[in-house]
Amino acid sequence: MTLREELTEQVVRIEEMLEKVPEPMARKLREHLGELRELLLEQRPPRFVLVGRRGAGKSSLVNAIFGEPVAEVGHEKATTARGTWWSYEGGLGTLEMLDTRGLQEGSAPEEASADEDAQQSIARAIEEKAPDALLFLIKAKEIDAAVDGDLDGLEVVSQQVRERYGYRVPLVAVITHCDELEPKNVNLHAPDDEDADELQEKLARVRRVEQDLAQKIRGRTALRDQLVGVHGVSAYQSWRRDGTRRADERWRVEELLDFLLDELPEQARVEFVRLSQVRGLQHRMADRLTTVVSGITAGVALTPLPLADIGPITSLQVSLVVGIGYVAGRRMELRTAGEFLGALGANVGAAMALREVARGLVKVMPGFGSVVSAAVAFAGTRGVGRASAAYFIDGVSTEQAKELFKKARRDARAEYEREHEE
Ligand SMILES: Nc1nc2c(ncn2[C@@H]2O[C@H](COP(=O)(O)OP(=O)(O)OP(=O)(O)O)[C@@H](O)[C@H]2O)c(=O)[nH]1
Ligand SMILES: [Mg+2]
Numbered sequence: 001m002t003l004r005e006e007l008t009e010q011v012v013r014i015e016e017m018l019e020k021v022p023e024p025m026a027r028k029l030r031e032h033l034g035e036l037r038e039l040l041l042e043q044r045p046p047r048f049v050l051v052g053r054r055g056a057g058k059s060s061l062v063n064a065i066f067g068e069p070v071a072e073v074g075h076e077k078a079t080t081a082r083g084t085w086w087s088y089e090g091g092l093g094t095l096e097m098l099d100t101r102g103l104q105e106g107s108a109p110e111e112a113s114a115d116e117d118a119q120q121s122i123a124r125a126i127e128e129k130a131p132d133a134l135l136f137l138i139k140a141k142e143i144d145a146a147v148d149g150d151l152d153g154l155e156v157v158s159q160q161v162r163e164r165y166g167y168r169v170p171l172v173a174v175i176t177h178c179d180e181l182e183p184k185n186v187n188l189h190a191p192d193d194e195d196a197d198e199l200q201e202k203l204a205r206v207r208r209v210e211q212d213l214a215q216k217i218r219g220r221t222a223l224r225d226q227l228v229g230v231h232g233v234s235a236y237q238s239w240r241r242d243g244t245r246r247a248d249e250r251w252r253v254e255e256l257l258d259f260l261l262d263e264l265p266e267q268a269r270v271e272f273v274r275l276s277q278v279r280g281l282q283h284r285m286a287d288r289l290t291t292v293v294s295g296i297t298a299g300v301a302l303t304p305l306p307l308a309d310i311g312p313i314t315s316l317q318v319s320l321v322v323g324i325g326y327v328a329g330r331r332m333e334l335r336t337a338g339e340f341l342g343a344l345g346a347n348v349g350a351a352m353a354l355r356e357v358a359r360g361l362v363k364v365m366p367g368f369g370s371v372v373s374a375a376v377a378f379a380g381t382r383g384v385g386r387a388s389a390a391y392f393i394d395g396v397s398t399e400q401a402k403e404l405f406k407k408a409r410r411d412a413r414a415e416y417e418r419e420h421e422e
Pocket of ligand 2: 058072074
């Protein structure tokens, strides 16, 4: 059985079990299960629509997200990859992009038919798949009167999404080439080497163009509500022929990705974090998975049913290990994840024994036992999540992971009991 099948089966079993569980407990558990389903079982690549003039840096942004040269930078033929969803494949994941290049370029009469083609093909692509966000790219030095033409293009696309899918797609404006603002000699990507005053001057210019652009976009009633952020970046990287990187002048790209993650639907988040390989994002995602899964295991432990046993709890913990490993860029066998759990000392036997102890207590102290066993399940899962994140994302040793597991479990247990004491 694949992980997905295994986890699906587990989720289905717990969902069935929930039919016999009283609300509000069932409701809470159902919510967590829904999140887990979306995050791990229904995952898919993120989909962005790119709007931006020729040379704005659309391909460079794609490469900046991956940290690898997956898109061709510079002079592509004007016809490539426009008006169709394009899958960019990195070593660790896929991003789907719709390049609308040409859409916003004013239609000279003799080009009217070609221009219509651009619009039609974009409309067709949007008909085919709903985008998660609209990225508007513009060079820092080109935020001028011509922006109106770009905004017309943005309006067209966002209206198409609204008509087809009935929602307002989030719009994120990305100001590229910020490194080219004055003072030119100041390197934004290496701020420690720069004169503090000159650096401040440059950063103030970035803020000003961000404000300018935000104001221009908010001036359009059709776009005002959709604008979720304006981010100045530098996306510049260059590669040698052999594929090794020659220069990395990316600036504030990680902040942009952190921001974009919040705008994505659950289904697209795990893939986005995996392919970007940004450690901060990986930790955010690992924490999220840990919270969701520890909530579910606590709920399962609380359910007054024979099925509420160690089986689902352990396999949910195994899934958590695999999920965090995946976010960190690995692909793991279930057995490997099980072995990792064993190495932590988070083994089934110990948890089972604790459960027996808890069961014994219920008999003498009604109402106490369920809190104890839920706390045990919650704390154990939290411990597993923390240890997995440290091991797979930060690369700590098994010994260190084991220590972290114990500490996190202790802390989580105290936290759970504090929150659930009457
Ligand atoms: N200095 C600097 N150069 C950049 C930045 N982003 C892109 N470039 C450069 O700008 C040029 C155009 O970048 P592309 O990524 O090819 O632009 P594009 O929007 O994909 O262009 P088309 O596909 O032709 O529409 C390339 O030479 C990039 O190296 C940036 O933030 N700073
Ligand atoms: Mg390009």
